[in-house]
Structure formats: structure tokens, C-alpha cells
Amino acid sequence: MSNTVSNPIIPSGPKPKKFITIERAIVYSVLGICAVFFLFPLYIMVITSLKDLDGIRYGNIFVPTLHPSLGAWDKALFHACTGLYCQGILPGFWNSCKITGPSVIVSIAVASVTGYSLANWPFKFSEGFFTVLLVSSFIPYVVMLYPLVLITRWLGIYSTLPAVILVHTIFGLPILTLLFRNYFSSLPQELFKAARVDGAGYWRIFFQVFAPMSIPIFTVAVILQVTGIWNDFLFGVIYAGPRNYPMTVQLNNIVNSLEGVKEYNVDMAATILTGIVPLSIYFFSGKYFVRGIAAGAVKG
Amino acid sequence: MSVSPTAAKSLSVSIRGLAQSYGALQVLKELDLDIPDGEFLVLLGPSGCGKSTLLNCIAGLLEPTNGQVFIKGKNVTWEEPAKRGIGMVFQSYALYPQMTVERNMSFGLRVSGMNKAEIEQRVKRASEILQLEPLLQRKPMQLSGGQRQRVAIGRALVRDVDVFLFDEPLSNLDAKLRAELRVEIKRLHQRLGNTMIYVTHDQIEAMTLADRIAVMKGGTIQQLADPMTIYSKPINRYVAGFIGSPSMNFIKGTLGGTIKAPTVEVSGQKLDVSDYAFAGVAPIGSAIEFGARPEHINILRGKDAKAKGVFDAVVELVEPMGSDTLVWLELGHQKISVRVESSHIIKPGEHVGVQFRVKQASLFDAQSGERL
Amino acid sequence: MSLDRPNPLYRNLSSKIASLPMMLIVLGVFVGGTAWTVLFSFTDIKVLPLFTPSAWIEHYAGLANYQRLFTTDRWMDCPVITKIGTPNWQFSCTGAFPNMVTYAILAITIMISVGFLLAVFMDQKIRLEGMFRTIYLYPFALSFIVTGHVWAWILSPEYGLQAAVRQLGWTSFSFGWIADRQMVMYAIVLAGIWQGSGFVMALMLAGLRGIDDEIWKAAKVDGIPTWRTYLQIILPMMKPVMVTTFVIVASAAVRIYDLVLAITDGGPGLSSDVPTRYIYQNFSANLGQSLSASTVLLVTMAVLLIPWIRMEFGKKG
Numbered sequence: 001m002s003n004t005v006s007n008p009i010i011p012s013g014p015k016p017k018k019f020i021t022i023e024r025a026i027v028y029s030v031l032g033i034c035a036v037f038f039l040f041p042l043y044i045m046v047i048t049s050l051k052d053l054d055g056i057r058y059g060n061i062f063v064p065t066l067h068p069s070l071g072a073w074d075k076a077l078f079h080a081c082t083g084l085y086c087q088g089i090l091p092g093f094w095n096s097c098k099i100t101g102p103s104v105i106v107s108i109a110v111a112s113v114t115g116y117s118l119a120n121w122p123f124k125f126s127e128g129f130f131t132v133l134l135v136s137s138f139i140p141y142v143v144m145l146y147p148l149v150l151i152t153r154w155l156g157i158y159s160t161l162p163a164v165i166l167v168h169t170i171f172g173l174p175i176l177t178l179l180f181r182n183y184f185s186s187l188p189q190e191l192f193k194a195a196r197v198d199g200a201g202y203w204r205i206f207f208q209v210f211a212p213m214s215i216p217i218f219t220v221a222v223i224l225q226v227t228g229i230w231n232d233f234l235f236g237v238i239y240a241g242p243r244n245y246p247m248t249v250q251l252n253n254i255v256n257s258l259e260g261v262k263e264y265n266v267d268m269a270a271t272i273l274t275g276i277v278p279l280s281i282y283f284f285s286g287k288y289f290v291r292g293i294a295a296g297a298v299k300g
Numbered sequence: 301m302s303v304s305p306t307a308a309k310s311l312s313v314s315i316r317g318l319a320q321s322y323g324a325l326q327v328l329k330e331l332d333l334d335i336p337d338g339e340f341l342v343l344l345g346p347s348g349c350g351k352s353t354l355l356n357c358i359a360g361l362l363e364p365t366n367g368q369v370f371i372k373g374k375n376v377t378w379e380e381p382a383k384r385g386i387g388m389v390f391q392s393y394a395l396y397p398q399m400t401v402e403r404n405m406s407f408g409l410r411v412s413g414m415n416k417a418e419i420e421q422r423v424k425r426a427s428e429i430l431q432l433e434p435l436l437q438r439k440p441m442q443l444s445g446g447q448r449q450r451v452a453i454g455r456a457l458v459r460d461v462d463v464f465l466f467d468e469p470l471s472n473l474d475a476k477l478r479a480e481l482r483v484e485i486k487r488l489h490q491r492l493g494n495t496m497i498y499v500t501h502d503q504i505e506a507m508t509l510a511d512r513i514a515v516m517k518g519g520t521i522q523q524l525a526d527p528m529t530i531y532s533k534p535i536n537r538y539v540a541g542f543i544g545s546p547s548m549n550f551i552k553g554t555l556g557g558t559i560k561a562p563t564v565e566v567s568g569q570k571l572d573v574s575d576y577a578f579a580g581v582a583p584i585g586s587a588i589e590f591g592a593r594p595e596h597i598n599i600l601r602g603k604d605a606k607a608k609g610v611f612d613a614v615v616e617l618v619e620p621m622g623s624d625t626l627v628w629l630e631l632g633h634q635k636i637s638v639r640v641e642s643s644h645i646i647k648p649g650e651h652v653g654v655q656f657r658v659k660q661a662s663l664f665d666a667q668s669g670e671r672l
Numbered sequence: 673m674s675l676d677r678p679n680p681l682y683r684n685l686s687s688k689i690a691s692l693p694m695m696l697i698v699l700g701v702f703v704g705g706t707a708w709t710v711l712f713s714f715t716d717i718k719v720l721p722l723f724t725p726s727a728w729i730e731h732y733a734g735l736a737n738y739q740r741l742f743t744t745d746r747w748m749d750c751p752v753i754t755k756i757g758t759p760n761w762q763f764s765c766t767g768a769f770p771n772m773v774t775y776a777i778l779a780i781t782i783m784i785s786v787g788f789l790l791a792v793f794m795d796q797k798i799r800l801e802g803m804f805r806t807i808y809l810y811p812f813a814l815s816f817i818v819t820g821h822v823w824a825w826i827l828s829p830e831y832g833l834q835a836a837v838r839q840l841g842w843t844s845f846s847f848g849w850i851a852d853r854q855m856v857m858y859a860i861v862l863a864g865i866w867q868g869s870g871f872v873m874a875l876m877l878a879g880l881r882g883i884d885d886e887i888w889k890a891a892k893v894d895g896i897p898t899w900r901t902y903l904q905i906i907l908p909m910m911k912p913v914m915v916t917t918f919v920i921v922a923s924a925a926v927r928i929y930d931l932v933l934a935i936t937d938g939g940p941g942l943s944s945d946v947p948t949r950y951i952y953q954n955f956s957a958n959l960g961q962s963l964s965a966s967t968v969l970l971v972t973m974a975v976l977l978i979p980w981i982r983m984e985f986g987k988k989g
């Protein structure tokens with residue numbers, strides 16, 4: 001055999017891969033640049049909140065301070081002015097809790113039962129109602145803002161907690177019902193039939209058969225609702241009443257307050273505080289969050 | 301570790317020492333395989349035996365952990381699938397949904413920069429062979445399952461390659477369609493004469509289509525032979541039980557007698573197995589399994605039932621299948637099934653005689669499962 | 673004793689009772705509220721609300737509200753359309769409604785493109801996929817108010833990006849969009865895509881992952897390069913996901929309010945006003961205008977739903 005072998009390597013087994021190819025380099029660079037774009041506002045929020053006013057005025061928005069202090073945080077939490085009162089954003093935090101807790105519970109209770117009815121106990125016109133409900137989720141909410149003011153006034157609850165809970169329940173109904181209906185439809189029908197043959201009725205089957213099997217979907221619904229309701233602004237401003245203004249409203253008041261000098265560090269601290277709850281939920285719930293939005297997005 | 305040039309020319313596909321592992325799990329274990337030009341080879345086995353993995357390694361869609369793949373003498377182990385001279389047909393057809401039949405077939409050629417005239421000619425030829433001419437402007441959504449499968453074959457056909465790979469192409473179809481397309485694939489092979497490697501779990505497809513069958517289990521090839529050999533002389537108990545429907549009967553017993561005159565003792569009676577072609581020396585004294593296919597057993601009645609070498613059995617139940625009838629019998633403590641012509645009327649509870657055709661039987665070592 | 677046929681109303685009673693809230697809400701709020709808004713937008717209602725059909729007939733005013741709406745500069749002032757062929761023609765279109773249209777068009781196109789591209793890259797079997805996804809998606813968990821204030825700070829001409837870059841030496845760098853009447857909507861678009869692109873990416877990635885593996889194998893055997901496979905085979909297959917995403921993003925764009933409130937509160941002046949803000953502010957003084965503007969938004973949304981409706985009915989047909 002002659003030795004004019006230019007490539008003495010005999011291919012065998014897996015192809016040797018270059019550690020870095022041009023494609024991989026491009027992919028990672030683009031992903032990395034986008035990651036920086038998404039992260040830098042968070043970075044700026046944090047470093048700004050740790051500066052003092054001089055640091056802001058004479059410093060650079062990208063450069064952290066060498067003397068971080070928690071003064072802005074203290075002010076944001078306890079002393080900042082949100083309109084008439086200067087008690088910081090902490091009261092707003094409690095308000096948001098007062099609004100979010102019951103709203104989540106009521107909206108999910110109503111929607112889960114409704115979805116259950118639609119999936120397993122349909123009656124005449126039930127599908128019709130559901131279709132209208134779904135279509136309604138596309139109606140811009142402004143269209144119903146004023147009527148809802150009228151309705152809550154008529155019910156005597158305008159400008160109170162029950163009003164905002166009602167409103168959140170109403171606007172959460174389309175998506176949550178869809179979520180629960182689809183989920184309950186996907187549960188094995190044999191289970192349902194067996195329970196009926198055993199003589200169980202509507203409520204018993206719901207609580208004793210379906211509910212225990214539905215932890216994942218309830219988790220997704222809770223995450224969806226807590227995030228959406230906590231982050232809400234307009235419904236809180238219109239329906240909850242000034243004593244119950246949620247954190248988002250208080251935040252807006254703090255930042256837009258015309259009193260004295262604009263304190264950007266306090267603003268940023270307050271902003272972070274407002275975002276902490278949904279962000280934490282997001283970080284801890286990971287895949288449920290993704291499932292939630294994917295589920296909310298998939299219509300039929 | 302290589303294939304000699306002269307041997308390689310007549311070999312369409314060769315595998316040397318191919319192994320594939322996912323972490324600790326070994327899916328393929330050091331396989332060697334030679335497939336001559338024009339052969340229709342079927343890789344047969346249940347889910348998880350590695351047959352699809354092997355096919356994907358040959359195609360280049362999966363990288364082996366070890367070993368080499370040769371196609372037409374060329375080492376293609378590191379080549380992209382498109383450069384290996386293969387065409388592939390998938391279980392789910394995998395037709396490009398937004399393209400017409402004609403575009404589906406020509407897309408790959410267009411991408412490779414072939415000139416229009418050549419593409420047209422190839423598409424024309426393929427659609428003639430597969431009777432796709434009236435469907436060329438339709439989209440996959442508008443086609444039936446069988447038509448889609450033909451388009452999938454057409455897409456492979458236009459590539460003008462030597463080797464066709466089929467990954468369970470008929471599994472998604474109903475029984476009737478499956479039978480029809482099976483025949484078409486066989487016709488195609490006869491007409492084109494290309495090498496075809498076909499993966500399936502359906503033994504009937506394997507038996508009807510293959511020149512040779514490779515029965516696989518756990519990442520290894522259990523037996524590689526033509527269908528009739530596999531059917532009549534399975535190399536081990538696994539292959540024997542996998543092939544053939546209704547399946548082979550396995551009767552446990554012991555090998556007694558002498559080397560020159562071995563016998564199998566079953567429920568008190570002795571069966572003379574001296575007519576059996578042992579592979580080696582008869583291992584007297586070992587526990588064995590006597591394998592007899594339902595069609596290789598005779599049911600005898602009346603005085604025939606009392607002859608020498610005929611066993612007593614009681615009919616347990618009878619399954620009429622139209623063309624013949626399957627009779628389930630109790631032989632001692634074991635149950636066997638026997639195929640008889642449907643004209644014979646046999647009733648449950650009857651005492652009958654069972655005669656084994658030893659020459660067509662298979663003996664297996666009870667422990668190793670190997671054919672004796 | 674004969675048994676009467678049970679009253680169908682009592683059949684399945686528990687389910688009907690349990691569904692009562694939903695039915696009341698659908699009829700009372702969604703259907704009723706929308707109907708009220710639309711119907712009474714055709715009356716000369718000003719400050720006090722009216723309910724009864726007789727009041728409607730009494731105060732009927734035809735398209736008066738709409739005429740006023742579209743001649744109100746704050747809502748829409750588009751010489752580019754209204755003054756075609758006249759010497760007063762200008763290539764400009766300002767007002768709350770055009771602002772919303774600008775935002776919608778830009779946000780939808782950019783978010784879908786960026787989202788799709790990011791999804792394609794994420795689909796390349798990269799390491800740290802979880803980390804990247806967490807980073808891209810976290811803005812979606814934040815309130816629009818939070819996002820708005822952060823970006824207002826970043827885009828602040830005196831202390832934000834513009835100032836920082838100038839400090840580094842590039843003194844002519846200008847990024848004062850937020851204070852510029854012509855550019856302010858673009859600043860809002862920027863904040864919007866920061867918030868929402870991760871969400872779009874998640875939807876697209878789910879869509880990509882739903883594509884049959886064997887299509888990829890077939891394309892590989894055919895020798896089709898990856899980028900072409902994405903473009904000519906995968907993208908057409910993603911049509912349902914695209915339509916769904918479009919509808920969701922469009923729906924959010926039409927309603928935009930919190931974000932604008934937080935970043936600019938409609939400013940400078942009214943140059944970044946948006947329909948929802950206009951409507952809300954007119955509730956107490958000019959109810960008729962609010963109702964007609966709401967109806968216009970409703971119609972806009974209905975138009976945007978057309979591709980989705982076609983797709984859904986196409987399936988059943």
C-alpha cells in the first residue's frame with residue numbers, strides 16, 4: 001500500500017466535534033446579549049436604590065456606589081409620602097395582601113366549579129355561555145369599567161374591598177374557567193362514571209374525586225392569579241377605595257409625588273419592593289409559571 | 301476493523317462493532333452486519349430492542365458511541381445523512397405539511413442546487429412508479445394515509461440512492477391498508493432492486509417482505525437468516541417464541557435415553573427424538589424445552605391415538621379461526637395448542653392423541669434457551 | 673299513581689346553581705355592560721348615567737359623540753389622512769388613538785420577531801437553557817407600573833442612559849426620547865418589548881417543541897440546512913401559534929394604560945396619551961365621549977380578532 005494518505009484518521013464512533021463552532025458562538029452571543037438587555041434594568045434598580053441622592057446626581061446610572069446604604073429602603077418602606085399620608089409603602093403592601101388573598105380564593109373557587117360544571121355536568125346553553133365568556137375575554141376592559149362602577153354602587157360596595165374582589169373575580173373568570181374546564185375534561189372519564197355509578201353527586205365528586213387530582217392546575221391558577229392581581233393598578237384605584245389602595249397605586253404616588261426633591265433612590269427601592277412578591281413567586285415556581293402562561297395562551 | 305475493498309463493492313451496507321449508549325444504558329451492543337447489494341433486510345424486534353437506533357445510526361441521524369458504518373464500501377461514519385447515499389421513510393410520513401406533493405419530493409433536490417430539468421425528470425419517474433401523478437398538486441392534508449406513505453417513499457426515491465431505510469412505515473395504518481402497502485413495497489423492491497433496510501415489530505411484515513431477517517433483542521442480533529430458516533430453525537427460545545402466530549408451544553421436559561437414541565420425557569411418557577438434528581452432541585440428562593409449532597402437531601383419534609409415541613391429552617377449548625381451528629389441549633400439566641383443519645370437529649373434554657413431528661420441532665436448553 | 677315527567681329545569685340542578693355566578697356575570701357584566709356602553713354611546717349622555725330604554729330614546733343623539741370624538745385633537749388629529757389633497761396636508765398623525773396604533777404595530781412586529789428568533793436559538797439544545805429562560809421571562813412577572821418606573825428612570829435625560837453615555841465622553845449622544853413629543857411612543861415601545869418578549873419567546877418555544885421530530889429527521893436526510901428548515905418548513909407550520917400570539921399581544925396593546933401612566937403619564941403634554949387613559953379621564957366630565965371611544969376600541973379589537981376567527985372556523989369547516 002502506498003503512503004500517500006492525506007487523512008490517516010479512520011472515521012469510527014462519534015464524530016469529533018470542535019469545542020466551539022461558528023454557529024454555537026453566534027447562538028450563545030446573541031442569547032448572552034439579550035440576557036444583558038433583560039437583566040440590566042434589574043441591576044440598575046438595585047444599585048440606584050443603594051445610592052444616596054448625591055451619588056445619583058453626580059454619579060453614573062450604570063456605576064454602583066462605593067458607599068451603599070439602606071437609607072432609601074428605610075424611607076420607601078416607612079416614610080415615603082403616598083398622597084395624604086407619609087407612612088411609606090408598607091401599608092400598600094398590606095393592602096395588596098388584603099386584596100390579593102381573597103380575590104385569588106374567590107376567583108379560583110368560582111372558576112373551578114364553573115369549569116367542572118362545563119366539563120362534566122353540561123346543561124342546555126352551558127356551552128353557549130362558555131363561548132360568550134371566552135369571547136368576552138377579548139373585550140377591552142375599559143368597556144365595562146363604568147358599568148361596573150354603576151353595578152358596585154348599586155350593590156353598595158363601591159370603593160370597598162368586596163368591590164375589587166368582585167371585579168377581579170369577574171375578569172379572571174374567562175381564562176380560569178377555560179383552564180379548569182380543559183383540565184377536568186382531560187381527567188379520565190371512567191373515574192367520573194364510576195363515581196356516579198357509586199351514587200356520588202355533584203359536590204361530592206368535586207371535592208372527593210376531582211379536587212385531590214387537580215393540585216397541578218390549582219397551582220397554576222393560583223400563580224396566574226396572584227401575579228395578575230398583585231400587579232394590577234386600575235381596578236385597585238377605581239374600586240378598592242383610598243384606604244385599600246394596593247402597592248402598585250402607592251408606588252405610583254410615591255414616584256409622582258410633587259413634594260420636594262425627586263428621590264430616585266427611594267423610588268427605585270419602592271419599585272423593587274413592589275416587584276418582590278411576584279418575582280419571588282416566579283423564581284420559586286419556575287415551570288408552573290410557564291405552564292400557566294402557556295395554558296392561558298392556548299385557546300381551544 | 302475494516303472492510304476489504306473487493307468485499308466492500310458487493311456489500312451495500314456494512315456495520316462494524318457498532319455500539320450506542322445513553323449514559324449507562326447500552327442500546328446497541330457491538331454489532332456487526334453485512335448487507336449485500338439489493339437485499340431486503342428486516343430488523344425485527346419488540347420496542348426497545350434497538351432496531352430503530354440501529355437504523356438511525358446507519359442513516360446518520362444518531363451518532364454511535366463506537367463502531368463504523370460503511371455504505372457501498374465508503375466509511376460514512378462521520379458523514380451527514382444527506383451525503384450517505386440513503387433515502388428514508390418515516391413512521392409518521394414526516395411530509396412537509398405546507399408543501400404540495402410535488403414540492404415535498406423536489407425540495408431536497410432544489411436545496412442541493414440540482415438543475416430544474418433533472419429535478420422534473422426524477423419527480424416524474426418517481427411519481428410514475430408510485431402512481432402519484434394525479435396527486436402532485438395536492439397537499440399532505442388532502443391525502444389518505446396510504447397516499448401519504450407513497451409520497452414519503454417518493455421523496456426517498458427521487459434522491460436516486462442505493463439504500464432505502466424504512467422506520468416502521470406501516471405502523472400508523474389500519475390492518476387492511478397495511479396489507480395493501482406491504483405488497484406495494486415488495487413490488488417496489490422487485491422493480492427497483494435497491495438495498496432496503498426495514499424496521500418493524502410486526503413479524504408478518506418481516507416474513508413476507510424480507511430476504512433476510514435480523515431478530516433483535518436488547519441491542520444484539522439474535523439471529524440473522526432468511527425467513528424460512530428463522531421460522532423453522534430458530535436459534536434460541538426467544539426467536540422461536542417471537543416468530544410465528546399462533547406461537548410455538550414449549551413443553552418442559554428432560555432429555556433422557558442415550559446419545560444415539562435420545563428421548564424426551566413428558567408427563568410420564570417418553571418421546572423418541574432420535575430423528576431430531578442436534579447441533580452438537582445431545583446433552584443427555586439436561587432439562588430442555590421441546591418446541592413444536594401448532595401446525596407441526598397431529599391430533600389422532602380412535603385406535604391411532606393408542607399408537608407408540610402418541611401422547612394422551614384432553615381438549616380444553618377450541619378456537620375456530622375460519623381457515624383452520626386452534627385446539628387447546630392439556631398434556632399432563634402443560635397446555636399446548638394444535639392447528640387443525642376447520643373441517644375437523646373436536647369438542648372440549650374429548651380425549652385425543654397428540655403426535656409430534658420431531659423433524660420439524662426445535663429443542664432448547666431450558667436454562668440458556670439455546671437451540672440444541 | 674302516575675309519575676309526572678320531571679321538570680327539566682330541575683335536572684342537573686346542582687350544576688346549574690353552581691354555574692349561576694358565571695351566568696350572572698356573563699349576562700350582567702360582559703353582555704350587559706358592553707351593550708350598555710355601546711348603546712348609550714349613541715346618546716347625549718354627559719355626566720349622569722342613564723339606564724332605561726325610554727331614557728335612551730329620549731336622549732338619542734346618533735353619531736354625534738363619534739363625530740366629536742374624531743374631531744377632538746386629543747383623540748385623533750391626522751392631517752395625513754384627513755387633509756389629503758389640501759394645502760394643509762402634513763405627514764403627521766397624533767392623538768391617543770394613533771399612539772395606540774403605533775404602539776400596537778411596533779410592539780407586535782418586534783415582539784413576535786424577537787420572540788421567534790430567541791425561541792429558535794433556545795431550540796438549539798443549548799446548555800443553561802433554564803437560566804436563559806428565567807432571565808428572559810422574569811420581566812413578565814412584574815407589574816407594568818414597576819416596568820414603567822424603571823424605564824422612566826433609565827431613559828431619564830438628566831440622569832439616565834443619555835447622561836451616562838455623555839459622561840463617558842460621547843458628549844453628543846442623544847437619547848432623550850422620553851421628553852421628545854415625536855419619540856416618546858418609541859420609548860414606551862421599548863419598555864413594552866422588554867416586558868413582553870420573554871413571554872412571546874416562551875409561547876414560540878412551546879410551539880417549536882410541538883413539531884414532530886421526524887420532520888427534522890426528514891429534512892436532515894434531504895440535506896436541508898438548519899436555517900432553511902426553520903424558514904421554509906417550520907415557520908409555516910407555526911401558523912396557529914403565530915395567530916394566537918398575535919391576538920394575545922394585540923389584545924394587550926389595545927388596552928395599554930398602566931405602562932404609559934408610569935412612564936410618562938401621557939406626557940410630555942398629551943403626546944403619549946392612549947385610548948384607555950382618555951376614556952378613564954373623561955368618565956366624570958364627558959361620559960358620552962368615553963362611551964364612544966370605548967366602542968371604537970371594541971370595534972378595533974374585533975377587527976384584530978379576524979385572523980384568529982378565520983383560523984378557528986377554518987378548522988371546523
